[in-house]
Amino acid sequence: MATLTQILTTLAADAFKAEGLDPAYGTVTTSDRPDLAQFQCNGALPAAKAQKQNPKALAEKIAARLKADPRLAKVEIAGPGFINMDLTDEALAAHIDKLRDDPRCGVPTRATPQTVIIDFGGPNIAKTMHAGHLRSLVIGDALQRLHRFMGDKVISDVHFGDWGLQMGQLITELKREQPNLPYFDEANKGPYPNQSPVTMEDLERIYPKASAACKADPERLDEARKATAELQAGRPGYRALWEHFRGVSFAGVRREFDALDISFDWWKGESDVDKLVAPMVDDLKRRGLAVESQGALVIHIAEEGDKRELPPLIVQKSDGAALYETTDLATIVDRVAKADPDLMLYVVGQPQHDHFEKVFRGARKAGLAGKATLEHIGFGTVNGPDGKPFRTRAGGTVKLFDLIEQAKQEARKALRELAIARGENPPEERDMSPEALAEGEEIARQVGLAAIKFADLQNHRLTNYVFDLARFTKFEGETGPYLQYAAVRCKSLQLKAVQMGHWPDAISRIESDADRNLALTLDRLPGAIDQATAKRAPNVLCSYVFELAQAFSRFWAAHNIVNERDEELRGARLSLCALTFTALTRSLSLLGIEVPERM
């Protein structure tokens, strides 16, 4: 179903066309000046410029044509030639009434669905995910939900970091600690123990140690490089050990994904494309695209008219090993072979922008990407109160799992304060039944997640933001919990109405400013979803949901709905309420946020 701005755009486009002008000038948008009108069309200004006409006179001509439509209550010219329009309440009511019982809230599915691969999360073996991973996960998940809702075929891929130098660093460090393990004995070709010799905690401890040692000692680094190359060449003991590293790491990462309610279609990693590397490199060499430079094999990706000098893309290190440029390129080959996507999105921090620019250029130059458009979806950092990237007081990274736990904790506190403020007397936990405890726990989980997800998504991707849990978990202001609360109020109102024997009915009347404003806001959901998806900017949807919640709160404060005596009006308002609940729930779910049963 077309939205009101779309319907009015068609109308205005026809008017411009009738004047012999480009219909594209007919774009109608929600008014920037809600005090003056509901909708506006600015097309007369550029059109008049192109035609060397008086903009006001042209606007008058267009307006005269628009006035003929009975759905418009008002068509006015303002300022230099803005055309302002208001709908009649009848037309607005009739339009919104059609949205009733549409679980998609008027959002159409795409005419030509696309295959989209979204690469996000990007955990590494041996490294517990930390606060820095939050943005990739939350933004990537929102994008995956949005594209899926639009009807695209989405494949999300965690793209595990399981194949670089860090593997050699881990192997060699473990060898120092436990040299007698069978994996290090070259004579032992297996089989090896099923039980992992290390836990996630071991890996977490070993990795930084190895990394630091390699930094300090070139010989130690060489050793790690050699082990990496041997692993990649298929040395059985290293291979078996590496499988254990992976198993342990996967289990750890899965725990965090579950905690965040985020799932992936593909659990692929750099290692999965290992077999593709050699043939790809050979092919690039044969075609003269990859050339030798300073001992390494590179693709020159500088382009005509470059403002900056991009270093070449390294396909193979001088020691013959693959590095992440190589696996990224091979991953493109793999994805094209498996899914032939129209679009690939890489939700990775902004500092890696140049890396992706290089890889994308290399892929395009070598024709590896098929029909796919490749896009880096960068994002800024999560900062602490000092404005610097989020750290613990000791200076270490903040673990993602701890962050989620803290959010739950804060949510629990906030919920308790909410109950107290409401005049309830919440019992102490020890006095609660197991059922009540479990329910409270579930609500705290949902609210805590909403708090961190919404806080992350409401900022534009590229801006760095300050992580402030106390602020995020507040039920007031532009927060996830406030939105959940609005949705829950909406639902409780409906339940109350049903208990009184009142049911939603046709939206046949729109009477107050609050009715009108809520109806107009509901119609903007498809536009918000479209923009958020097209711009890969979930913050667009965030500000929309907030505005919807505000419009609902105003509506709620302005009318006592369940006690409305006018049956027709009551039915219409209950329908507006039902629509709002669907729209809120839908929008929040696209952001990865659940609405609790009650709060």
Place this chain on the structure above:
RNA sequence: GGCCCCGUAGCUCAGCGGAUAGAGCAACUGCCUUCUAAGCAGUGGGUCGCAGGUUCGAUUCCUGCCGGGGUCACCA
């Protein structure tokens, strides 16, 4: 030094060619015997970093400068 991102209200951030630049928080003023008042209605608060340019019109586009962050071939 080259390049990329950012600089908007006291604070946290939207907006990115159009009318009087917005929201939340904080401050102040009203409104709870009625569907959840952590809500609603309202007030105050800004040379949109600075200087030029393009345009009928610039916070938005271009150039230069200042300030913050990032990055500059064999780590990811």
